Amino acid sequence: MNAVLSPFASLRLTLVGMVLLAIGAAMSYGNPETTSVWVLVVPMAFLAINLLAAIITNPRINRRGGLLTFHIALLGVVILAAIGRLTHLEAHVELVQDTAFSADELFDDSRGPWHASDLDKLVFVQGPYTVDYAPGMVRGLTHSEVRVPDGQGGWERRVVGDDRPLVLEGYRFYTSFNKGFAPLLTWMPEQGEPQTGVVHMPAYPLFEFKQDNTWKPPGGPEIKFWLRLETGMTEKAAWILDGQKAKGTLVVNSGAERVELQPGETVNLPGGQLRYERLSTWMGYKIFYDPTLQWLFVTAVFGVLGMSVHFWRKFGARMPAAAAADTLKAGNYSATSKGRAI
Amino acid sequence: MNEWNTATELPWLWAGMASYALATFIVIRGVVLTRGGAAGAAVNRGYETPAFIFILAGVALLAMALAERWIRIGHGPFVNLFELLMSQLFSLGVIYSFAYWRYPAIRASAVVALPLMWILGVWVLMLEPSATAFPPTYYNNWLWAHVGLGKFFLGFCLVGTGLAGALLLRGVPRLEPWFRQLPSDAMVDHLAWRFMLLAFIFHSAMLIAGAVWAQDAWGRYWSWDALETSSFLTWLALGGAIHARLTYRLPMRAGAIFIIVVFIIAFLTYFGTPFYSSAAHKGVI
Numbered sequence: 001m002n003a004v005l006s007p008f009a010s011l012r013l014t015l016v017g018m019v020l021l022a023i024g025a026a027m028s029y030g031n032p033e034t035t036s037v038w039v040l041v042v043p044m045a046f047l048a049i050n051l052l053a054a055i056i057t058n059p060r061i062n063r064r065g066g067l068l069t070f071h072i073a074l075l076g077v078v079i080l081a082a083i084g085r086l087t088h089l090e091a092h093v094e095l096v097q098d099t100a101f102s103a104d105e106l107f108d109d110s111r112g113p114w115h116a117s118d119l120d121k122l123v124f125v126q127g128p129y130t131v132d133y134a135p136g137m138v139r140g141l142t143h144s145e146v147r148v149p150d151g152q153g154g155w156e157r158r159v160v161g162d163d164r165p166l167v168l169e170g171y172r173f174y175t176s177f178n179k180g181f182a183p184l185l186t187w188m189p190e191q192g193e194p195q196t197g198v199v200h201m202p203a204y205p206l207f208e209f210k211q212d213n214t215w216k217p218p219g220g221p222e223i224k225f226w227l228r229l230e231t232g233m234t235e236k237a238a239w240i241l242d243g244q245k246a247k248g249t250l251v252v253n254s255g256a257e258r259v260e261l262q263p264g265e266t267v268n269l270p271g272g273q274l275r276y277e278r279l280s281t282w283m284g285y286k287i288f289y290d291p292t293l294q295w296l297f298v299t300a301v302f303g304v305l306g307m308s309v310h311f312w313r314k315f316g317a318r319m320p321a322a323a324a325a326d327t328l329k330a331g332n333y334s335a336t337s338k339g340r341a342i
Numbered sequence: 343m344n345e346w347n348t349a350t351e352l353p354w355l356w357a358g359m360a361s362y363a364l365a366t367f368i369v370i371r372g373v374v375l376t377r378g379g380a381a382g383a384a385v386n387r388g389y390e391t392p393a394f395i396f397i398l399a400g401v402a403l404l405a406m407a408l409a410e411r412w413i414r415i416g417h418g419p420f421v422n423l424f425e426l427l428m429s430q431l432f433s434l435g436v437i438y439s440f441a442y443w444r445y446p447a448i449r450a451s452a453v454v455a456l457p458l459m460w461i462l463g464v465w466v467l468m469l470e471p472s473a474t475a476f477p478p479t480y481y482n483n484w485l486w487a488h489v490g491l492g493k494f495f496l497g498f499c500l501v502g503t504g505l506a507g508a509l510l511l512r513g514v515p516r517l518e519p520w521f522r523q524l525p526s527d528a529m530v531d532h533l534a535w536r537f538m539l540l541a542f543i544f545h546s547a548m549l550i551a552g553a554v555w556a557q558d559a560w561g562r563y564w565s566w567d568a569l570e571t572s573s574f575l576t577w578l579a580l581g582g583a584i585h586a587r588l589t590y591r592l593p594m595r596a597g598a599i600f601i602i603v604v605f606i607i608a609f610l611t612y613f614g615t616p617f618y619s620s621a622a623h624k625g626v627i
Contacts, residue, residue: 011589018582022575029571090562138475162478163558174561286561293557300550307543315536 069306178284220271243281358403365396437497455504479559502537506598
């Protein structure tokens with residue numbers, strides 16, 4: 001078997017694979033759309049085969065525990081990363097305060113062909129949030145409150161944000177810079193049942209000057225909304241964006257009519273009445289799922305530990321003594337000796 | 343905003359750099375004075391202790407500069423180039439002084455290593471000490487692990503590169519007497535690669551810690567952003583150099599050139615990335 005595998009285990013092939021991978025990595029910089037994923041997959045597969053053959057056939061690897069651990073871990077990382085890409089999910093969602101997560105609202109959705117979606121099992125409700133801002137409108141920490149089932153029929157409050165994701169069934173929800181306001185409206189048609197919903201305004205404070213949107217109620221004309229906000233925002237000092245404390249005047253434009261509404265006020269429009277219930281907020285999340293994450297970490301750490309053990313066994317104890325002894329012979333050096341294996 | 347007048351860390355920084363400058367001068371002078379002695383004759387080692395003291399003094403003064411800045415701006419040296427350079431000068435000094443103390447055989451290679459640190463030294467002295475806001479994703483403990491491991495990587499790389507540089511310079515007949523204090527070429531080569539292998543271990547660990555941090559901070563562990571791509575290429579270059587040495591039994595001077603190339607790539611990863619990417623790590627702000 002070794003005779004068959006040996007040609008694949010060549011260190012020269014390793015170098016070729018490394019050069020190809022380096023080219024693929026350079027081409028993948030910034031994830032350009034024009035670069036195929038194959039520029040990475042092919043050299044990685046090539047190196048994985050080379051590595052596997054070397055692990056089996058090369059005694060300089062498989063007879064040294066530390067080095068063997070490192071190379072097996074390296075192979076494991078490549079395999080796990082591949083499995084991770086095949087089973088992953090990345091998506092975004094925007095959740096309005098006091099509404100439950102729904103898998104139907106995902107956008108920018110990217111998932112591997114082997115992804116078995118458990119998104120429908122996820123239950124949590126978005127709560128209010130605050131975001132700290134330093135002077136100069138520099139965003140600080142985000143504190144987003146969510147409620148998750150506590151398993152006893154109640155709800156457990158959690159605060160997530162930035163590097164503290166909400167983790168449910170392996171799905172990780174990260175708050176994003178994308179968040180804003182959403183007026184809660186009720187449309188009461190002249191005939192039929194009232195409908196309550198929200199209008200998402202653009203992200204705040206990123207689009208502070210463009211807090212507008214349109215909506216066409218069933219059987220009614222298109223309505224243009226503009227939200228005039230009082231959030232305490234200031235560029236010169238630190239402030240906290242807090243949707244609970246923000247006030248918003250909703251400017252409603254329908255045809256030639258322009259009306260300013262405060263929460264609780266109603267306006268008559270062709271086809272029905274519109275009531276501005278209250279000002280709500282929405283929070284944007286990035287969703288990430290990769291079942292191999294923990295295994296990747298453990299495997300990679302084992303790899304580094306293996307390499308460390310190899311280093312220590314090979315050099316650790318001898319290094320100072322050898323160097324010190326050689327110092328005494330300073331001046332008696334040779335310029336012709338070849339490098340040694342490390 | 344001009345912060346030259348309010349940056350209380352500057353006197354400490356300047357004093358630290360002056361101390362490094364003195365150490366560099368003492369080392370160069372000491373090594374050059376070796377010139378003229380016949381091979382095998384007693385070599386000048388009198389400069390080693392004063393040089394070591396000035397490196398340590400530089401480290402202590404830079405520690406004060408970092409502390410002063412930390413107190414002034416309220417966060418550690420993790421964000422802008424000024425504080426990154428200052429922090430690297432400190433950590434390189436710590437690691438190099440440890441190697442200098444622990445392995446007396448390598449001391450003459452300081453004639454290469456210390457001037458390399460001066461690239462950072464001159465650079466930091468030209469930058470405005472402005473404060474930058476601390477991104478929310480930097481409050482993660484994995485940042486410390488990532489940055490700390492990276493400092494060990496670059497420190498060991500510096501020691502290895504100092505030895506590789508000395509090995510190459512020793513091949514120039516006029517400069518050969520400067521390096522009589524060093525052990526044989528074979529031993530210098532051996533030591534240089536040991537430090538590079540240590541650097542490889544710490545670089546691997548740095549990538550792991552960085553991936554964990556990136557997952558927490560930006561919801562992905564790898565995204566081929568500028569720093570990730572560049573640091574992966576550094577890892578590949580170092581891994582490739584180690585394999586090339588094994589495969590082709592590289593002559594020592596060729597191996598030394600490989601080490602220097604790896605150091606250049608690493609240097610560009612650490613300090614060149616801001617020049618070709620507006621956001622070194624995606625989502626950093």
